[in-house]
Amino acid sequence: xxxxxxxxxxxxxxxxMFTNVLGAYVGVNIGTDVSDMPSASDVVAILKANxxxxxRLYNADSHMLKALSDSRIEVMVGVLNxxxxxxxxxxxxxxxxxxxxxxxxxxxxxxxxxxxxSQVLTSVPNAASxxxxxxxYLHKALVATNLNFQVKVSTPHSMDIIPKPFPPSxxxxxSKWNSTIYQILQFLKNTNSYYMLNAYPYxxxxxxxxxxxxxxxLFRPLPSVKQIVDPNTLFHYSSMFDAMVDAAxxxxxxxxxxxxxxxxxxxxxxxxxxxxxxxxxxxxxxxYNNNLIRRVLNxxxxxxxxxxxxxxxxxxxxxxxxxxxxxxxxxxxxFFPNGTSVYPLSLSSSGQITGNSSVVFCVVKDDAxxxxxxxxLNWACGxxxxxxxxxxxxxxxxxxxxxxxxxxxxxxxxxxxxxxxGGTCNFDGTAVTTAxxxxxxxxxxxxxxxxxxxxxxSPNVAFGPISPLGxxxxxxxxxxxxVIPAAFLVLIMLQLGIYA
Numbered sequence: 001x002x003x004x005x006x007x008x009x010x011x012x013x014x015x016x017m018f019t020n021v022l023g024a025y026v027g028v029n030i031g032t033d034v035s036d037m038p039s040a041s042d043v044v045a046i047l048k049a050n051x052x053x054x055x056r057l058y059n060a061d062s063h064m065l066k067a068l069s070d071s072r073i074e075v076m077v078g079v080l081n082x083x084x085x086x087x088x089x090x091x092x093x094x095x096x097x098x099x100x101x102x103x104x105x106x107x108x109x110x111x112x113x114x115x116x117x118s119q120v121l122t123s124v125p126n127a128a129s130x131x132x133x134x135x136x137y138l139h140k141a142l143v144a145t146n147l148n149f150q151v152k153v154s155t156p157h158s159m160d161i162i163p164k165p166f167p168p169s170x171x172x173x174x175s176k177w178n179s180t181i182y183q184i185l186q187f188l189k190n191t192n193s194y195y196m197l198n199a200y201p202y203x204x205x206x207x208x209x210x211x212x213x214x215x216x217x218l219f220r221p222l223p224s225v226k227q228i229v230d231p232n233t234l235f236h237y238s239s240m241f242d243a244m245v246d247a248a249x250x251x252x253x254x255x256x257x258x259x260x261x262x263x264x265x266x267x268x269x270x271x272x273x274x275x276x277x278x279x280x281x282x283x284x285x286x287x288y289n290n291n292l293i294r295r296v297l298n299x300x301x302x303x304x305x306x307x308x309x310x311x312x313x314x315x316x317x318x319x320x321x322x323x324x325x326x327x328x329x330x331x332x333x334x335f336f337p338n339g340t341s342v343y344p345l346s347l348s349s350s351g352q353i354t355g356n357s358s359v360v361f362c363v364v365k366d367d368a369x370x371x372x373x374x375x376x377l378n379w380a381c382g383x384x385x386x387x388x389x390x391x392x393x394x395x396x397x398x399x400x401x402x403x404x405x406x407x408x409x410x411x412x413x414x415x416x417x418x419x420x421x422g423g424t425c426n427f428d429g430t431a432v433t434t435a436x437x438x439x440x441x442x443x444x445x446x447x448x449x450x451x452x453x454x455x456x457x458s459p460n461v462a463f464g465p466i467s468p469l470g471x472x473x474x475x476x477x478x479x480x481x482x483v484i485p486a487a488f489l490v491l492i493m494l495q496l497g498i499y500a
Contacts, residue, residue: 023299024309026292027054027074028334029266032061033320038337038433040067042425043317045433046339047073049360056115056265056313060101069108076113076265076313077101079134081124084117087137088130094137095144103145114138115196115265116155121177123158131155132183139191154188156196156265159204165247167230168237168304172254185252188260197248198266200315201240201288206279216240218269218284219291235303241267241295245310246302261308267292268315271342273328280328286343289314289334293345338415338424339433360433361447362415362425363408369430370403376427377407386414390443397443408438409445416447 030043038046040063047055048071056076057064068075079087079097087094102111116138117124120131135153142148159165161174161181173181188195205217215222219239222228228237237243241264248262269288273280292312301308319333335341339360364373381388390397390413391406399405407430415425415433425431439448 024296024311025054026296027056027313028052029056029313029316031058031316031320033322034318034337035321036337040064042433044068044071045360046335065105065109072110074110074112076115077111078115079117081117081120084120084127084134085130088134091137095141098138098141098145102151103147111151114151114153116153118156119158119198120155122160128180132180132187135187152193154193154196156198158198159244162247162251166243167232168243168246168250169230169232171247171250173251182255185255185257185260189257194261194263195248196265197262199241199244199264200267202269204240212240218287219295242302246304249305264310264312266315267312268332270328270331272331274326277326277328282343290345338419340419361438361445362412362431362433363438364404365430365432372428372430373403373407376430377410380410380414384414386410413446
């Protein structure tokens, strides 16, 4: 019989091998404290249009989980902090949560992970005593439904539980949480899960009293005289992000544990701040997130774990303007609710930049009210300054001659012209965005890749209402959609006679 410790090492080696083959991915967090939050279907359309294949939901929102069905997008679903106590005290509550929020949506919705709470140890310490129990109960419920290979359980931690993250080689967890953290790490190792880390160089820099230069926080090259070096290992750290991830690895190692990968569940930079938040700027946010994407997609790890890529979820999809706190706390989003990007994002690690490389169309909802459609059509062709000549008698989009078809064309023309300035696809609730080109025959919708073949003269009419600035972009992610289940690894090992 293979010794248990060695067996764990074999599993970790297999995981590392497959991780390197599959590569790291860039995902995005979706918060909902948004005053003009798009519908779930609109959100998914934005994700698809920008090729985002991994998302993290902070709760088990039924509308989002249904909308993500058949999208192949990998979903991390969250247990709210206020739910942790109840689940941690009751196995039946955990089983009910899994049945309602996970099993009910699989396999059509590709749920692959559960994040139990958010920074529980530092934000709701009264729930810390049952956090491990909650994780165990949820995992056992997954086992009972045969979903434990598909769905992993973990809990996100802030950098605050590592009081002295630099130099990384001497980093350790806050000793007051030693017992709980050790139990969490043992759980992660036993279930082949991963450590979830929320890593924010923005806070590391702004609260660092000038110890580190801002270029270090933004992934910018440092001059030779300002290189950041760990004095114990002599590892060079080109970014604060890498140092934070390595601090987590060294803190785990301090418990004499290894084989637990780190996934960054939150990282980003605010693009707008108040008078006392001078580093929250559009330029810094664009620089940070573009460089973060390039860093993740180079498929390497931090200096101490160079062969383990750092998959990362950007914080966040939209500005959560309803959140409490400062101006900067409300302005981390990379997209406006209408689907336009706040700033251009890198398409790939090659550094190619796009401002509008993928198109989201605006069309009429299937169940739209006819009277509202007529009002929306009139507004779009009038105040909205849409080019409606194509839907006039004898022109390319006149047929089929019905309100739904005509309104879809007008809505989309308005949206394509105004969305770069924040124009929305709503029209009193009668419109919805889609990544599917609605063009047909000789009727080419504005924004279609074939739109240059069909142009009509725009009438001179008044401008419609618009919102803040925007652009559009693709957020790069790994194309690989599915990881090989642990059960398959076991079969490989059996075939090779490892268990003999």
